[in-house]
Amino acid sequence: MIQKVRVAIYARVSTEEQAEYGYSIDAQLDTLRKYCELYSREIAGEYVDRGVSGKSIEGRYELQRLLLDAKDGKFDEVIVWKFNRMARKNIDLLHIVDMLEKNNVAFRSFSESFDTSTPTGRFALQMMGAVSELERNTIVDNVKMGHKHRAKTGKHNGKVPLGYRSVKVDLRGRESKIVIIEEEAAIVRNIFEQYSAGHGLKAIANNLNHRGHKTRIGKPFSTCAIRDILDNPMFVGKIRYNRYENWAERRRKGKTSELILVEGHHPAIVSDEMWKKVQLLRQKKSSMPKKRFEGEYLLTGLIRCPECGAAMTASRTVNRAKDGTKIVRMYYSCGRFRSQGSSVCHANSVRKDEAEKAVTERIRQAVTQPHILKKVVRSINEHRSGRIKPLRDELAAVQARIDKLEEKKLKYLGLYEMDEIDRDLFAERLNDLNRELDTELTRRSKLELELRDDQAEPVSYELVRSLVGRFDTLLHRSPFPQRKTLMHLIVKKITLDEGKCVDSVELAFNEETEKHFLSVAPSAELNAEGAFPFGKAPTLKQKLSIVI
Structure with a gap:
């Protein structure tokens, strides 16, 4: 008897696609089920991501589950209604198909009538993926063109900042105008007035937070929020657009030279004279040399404030002894305090050298004292x-x-x-x-993935000893840039107790970090229990968090 081909059905639709084009998950599933019935294929599973963009794998829990099941050999073929259900970008699509092929799983599209089990099908996939991406990029360019035209005619695109609100002016909701919210506008004017009077970004944020004011999204003001308000020409009645291209991917590296800056149709909140005064001060301060801390800070962003839980950043104090000698002391201090002021948190500073020594010593103890590591492994399981x-x-x-x-x-x-x-x-x-x-x-899919990980076989002592041992050895042998890179790759967070001493160090390992950064097993000088011996290291097959 011929064994039926086991098929996994994958369907996806984003919220926008469902609203604009009427794409239906149920229609996709119904079509693919009938196809499997017609061609005598056994449906091994259905994987459905509802209301999720195809931009990346992140957040697509059903796709992640599908790829895990492909590794476990639960099906022979994956079928989709259209190949763009799997990914929007050609490079992402090819990457996913390559992952499937490595596990002997073919990829088939119902609408495009090809499958990747043949050379012709793989070629067709690449060509049609390129055409689909071209079509999508053309649509994106057309949308950008429309936004640019709106900006050039003095109309705002997207969300409005603090002090403004967009209101509909026709029944269909196609036209809108921007009006001032006076309560918020007063805060904006106050920010400009404080800065023009010589106050710094942190001082302004601290002042607003002490008075109970919040940003548009309901958070305390930070130095970044104050800076963005001071640099936004919308408050003086202008429209600025096209500062950056592909912000979602390139962020500030995508700065363009084709800036659009025109008079807008909306009312101004601050006067032209105030705007010019503030911009003169901003330009003056931007040319001043920035503070540069001497020394190498290994744990910036990893240590958590014992009071508010925010990441701690580098800081220092400079004093003079009685003989005139300069004394520099380096610390880690609460990042929220440094950007939002004392109404939000306090400095909670810890000495740099003491904190770094305590963290590295904690890792070393876990390697050299087996009873500590065995306790950690028992706790993990x-x-x-x-x-x-x-x-x-x-x-x-x-x-x-x-x-x-x-x-x-x-x-x-x-x-x-x-x-x-x-x-x-x-x-x-x-x-x-x-x-x-x-x-x-979506929540159900995420929980099922978490349960799948937690029900895996127990973590072995040998595996944990191997990982922590290699990490410790590389930390002690590497120069500072590599040590800092390793720290930020492996250490998830470092917590402090009420006495501002290191309470716990959480390490997070995964297949990629283990393969690319911890692949060389160190040879032990002493053959003591707890030291990792030279030889083949146990392989990590899942994400693993360790608290020591």
Whole structure:
């Protein structure tokens, strides 16, 4: 008897696609199920990402589950309605298909009628992926062109800053105008006045936070928030656009020379004279030499403030002894205090040398004293097993909410079929229910992935000893730039106790860091228990967090 081909069905739709083009998950699934039935293929599983963009794998928990199941050999083929359901970019699509092929899993598209089990199919995939990406980029360029035209005519694109609100001026909601919110505008004027009077960014943020003011998104003011307000020409009645290209990918590296700066149709919040005065001060201060701390700070951003939990940053004090000698002391201080002031947190400074010595010594003790590491391994496995019940309980609660939402959908469908609810109200309510359902289904996928990791086989002492041992050896042998890179790759966070001493060091290992940065096993000078002997190191097959 010929064994049926085992097929995994993958479907995806983003919120925008569903709203604009009417793409339907149910229609995709129905089509692919009928295809499998027609060609006598066995459906091994269905993987559905609802309301999720195809920009990357991150956040697409069903795709992540599919790739894990491909490694476990649970199916022979993956089928999608259209290949752009798998990825928006050609390079991402080819990467995913390559991962499938390494596990002897073919990739097939229903609409484009090709599969990657043949050379012709692989070639067609590459060509059609390139054409699809060209079409998408053309649409993106057209949208950008429309935004540029709006900007050139003095109209604002996107969200408005503090002090303004966008209001609709026609019934269809296609036209809007920007109006001033006077309560917020007063804060903006105060920021400009304080800066023009000589106050610095931190002093202004501290002042506003002490008075209980918040940013547009409800957070305390930081030096970055103050700077962005002072540098935004919208407050003087102008529209600025096209400072950066591809912000989502290139960030500030994508700065362009084609800046659009025109008079806007919206009212100004600050006067032209105040704006010019502030910009003169901003330019003057930008040319001043920035503070440069002497010394090498190994743990910047890794140590957490014992009071608020924020990352601690480099700081120093300079004093003079009685004989006139300059004394420089280096510290790690709370980052929120440094950017938002004393209303949010306090300095909570710790000596740089003491903190770095305590962290490296903590790692060394874990290597040289086996009983410490064995306790850590026991704690890891107990934590993993202890997490399973809460995760299962949460998964059951999520499933109950999903079932309840499905029941509501059927109820509204029944009312609509009996003409007891009008079409517009039915469509509106159905859209609301589908949005809630997408959220719960995504949450279910994430929980199932977490449960899958936690139910894996227990972590072995040999594996943990190997990882921590290699990390410790490289830390002691490497120059500062490499040590800092290793620290930021492996150390997730360092917590302090109430006495501002190192409380715990959390290390996070994964396949990539283990392969590329910890691949050389150090040879032990002493053959004592706890020292990692020279030889083949145990291989890490999953993400692993260790608290020492």
